[in-house]
Amino acid sequence: MSRHQGGLFMVYSIGEFSKLTSLSVDTLRYYEKEKLVHPDRNRSNQRQYTDKDKMWVDFILRLKETAMPIRKIKKYARLREEGDVTLKERMEMLRAHRHSMIKQIEKFEDNLGHLDKKIETYEAMIADHKQ
Amino acid sequence: MSRHQGGLFMVYSIGEFSKLTSLSVDTLRYYEKEKLVHPDRNRSNQRQYTDKDKMWVDFILRLKETAMPIRKIKKYARLREEGDVTLKERMEMLRAHRHSMIKQIEKFEDNLGHLDKKIETYEAMIADHKQ
DNA sequence: GTAATGGCTGGAGTTAACTCCATGTCAAGG
DNA sequence: CCTTGACATGGAGTTAACTCCAGCCATTAC
Numbered sequence: 001m002s003r004h005q006g007g008l009f010m011v012y013s014i015g016e017f018s019k020l021t022s023l024s025v026d027t028l029r030y031y032e033k034e035k036l037v038h039p040d041r042n043r044s045n046q047r048q049y050t051d052k053d054k055m056w057v058d059f060i061l062r063l064k065e066t067a068m069p070i071r072k073i074k075k076y077a078r079l080r081e082e083g084d085v086t087l088k089e090r091m092e093m094l095r096a097h098r099h100s101m102i103k104q105i106e107k108f109e110d111n112l113g114h115l116d117k118k119i120e121t122y123e124a125m126i127a128d129h130k131q
Numbered sequence: 132m133s134r135h136q137g138g139l140f141m142v143y144s145i146g147e148f149s150k151l152t153s154l155s156v157d158t159l160r161y162y163e164k165e166k167l168v169h170p171d172r173n174r175s176n177q178r179q180y181t182d183k184d185k186m187w188v189d190f191i192l193r194l195k196e197t198a199m200p201i202r203k204i205k206k207y208a209r210l211r212e213e214g215d216v217t218l219k220e221r222m223e224m225l226r227a228h229r230h231s232m233i234k235q236i237e238k239f240e241d242n243l244g245h246l247d248k249k250i251e252t253y254e255a256m257i258a259d260h261k262q
Numbered sequence: 263g264t265a266a267t268g269g270c271t272g273g274a275g276t277t278a279a280c281t282c283c284a285t286g287t288c289a290a291g292g
Numbered sequence: 293c294c295t296t297g298a299c300a301t302g303g304a305g306t307t308a309a310c311t312c313c314a315g316c317c318a319t320t321a322c
Contacts, residue, residue: 015298025299026281034279044288046299059249062242070279084260091253094246101243108236111193115229118190122222129215146268156269157311165309175318177269201309 010051014039017049021057034070036060036077066101141182145170148180152188165201167191167208197232 017039018025031037032047037057039047063073076093079086148170149156162168163178168188170178194204207224210217 013298014300024281027279029300030280044299046288062245066239066242066246084256087253087257087260091250091257094250094253098243098246098250101239101246105236105239105243107196108232108239111197112229112232112236114193115197115225115232119222119225119229122218122225125215126218126222129218144269155311158309160270161310175269177318 012049012054014047014049017047017053020049020054021061023057031057031060034074036070036074038081063097066097067104068097143180143185145178145180148178148184151180151185152192154188162188162191165205167201167205169212194228197228198235199228 012020014025014028018028021028023031028037028047028049032039037049037053037060039049039053042048060073060077063076064070072093076090079090079093143151145156145159148154149159152159154162159168159178159180163170168180168184168191170180170184173179191204191208194207195201203224207221210221210224
């Protein structure tokens, strides 16, 4: 059970955090092994996730959704651990990612256009078939 | 070497087709094993790809680029083999895919917005650090 | 005729990102 | 005290989509 329920410093067990993030406990442990997250442990050696972890995981998931491989997210996480000296480098990564996202959106839109044309062709073919 | 060079009925060996599509020969053979493409064979049992195959592969690559798994592309390919009776079903698939593409674009744009905010925050932090 | 080139097959190996499992610990409830 | 449930660890297994390899055949170049 989490301590300080509803208080300022929420702490979650891995099971609770799993529900909160919609990630399986196995995935959460995997992310820890990959050094993406670093939850504290309680006196029984159980993981304690915080609201900060929640925000960080949300960010990770956004990166994942936009096709950033774990390998790169890991690099970002490592820089983050190193503190403010890596601010510039991290921003460079974000800028680069922004650029690739825009490329991806463009590509999607292009493909959407082609798909729409194809669907129209299909509609015509089906109409022809009907009569 | 391809026959009818520059003519109406271009035929490509797997090596030529590999360059044409930017897919490795191994990938092309893999796609055949997965029944995505069905090139003819010449008397020496070598694959002969045509311009029609090129158009079909281009379409496959568009589907892949928009995150359709090979499994589904395979289903579409199978329907395609079955001829005009499956027109409607194929169009349903395309429509469904269209819908998921739009969802993906929206998600990307949402994430892009968040990323932009984050980048702004970083810029502010770096500016603070500088002085 | 021999060597180089490109293609063929079946099957093993790879990578990413999980997912599952056996075994063990710990705290709380009855 | 004993059971139950959540959690811990190390390591094996899974899936997708290739990628690589060994051993063999056919065509072309000298």
